[in-house]
């Protein structure tokens with residue numbers, strides 16, 4: 001399986017269990033791995049034969065402006081399903097990190113992986 005990766009993507013969104021946390025935007029950091037057969041693009045040199053990673057970042061930022069979630073788990077699932085459906089990815093692995101929410105640690109969050117069903 002070939003992979004397109006996006007590392008340490010900083011995104012603004014409203015996220016958190018308590019209502020006060022969802023009142024203002026906070027920065028989350030995403031690592032995204034997209035499984036896709038890149039062999040055609042490797043030969044053709046055409047962006048239409050692959051997934052345009054810039055389009056993925058734009059769509060991720062857009063949907064996280066439009067939606068607000070309580071759990072990082074739900075946010076990660078939402079992004080996996082969006083990338084699978086809208087970009088025809090074969091599988092998606094996403095790490096969602098909240099960097100500033102608890103004192104005494106660098107970041108916390110989840111990693112999930114979903115496949116095309």
Ligand SMILES: Nc1nc2c(c(=O)[nH]1)N=C([C@H](O)[C@@H](O)CO)CN2
Nearest residue numbers: 015016017018021070071072073101
């Ligand atoms: N497994 C999780 N635990 C917690 C989450 C979460 O999204 N997943 N969120 C919170 C709160 O939003 C916290 O970050 C700030 O109050 C608590 N635990």
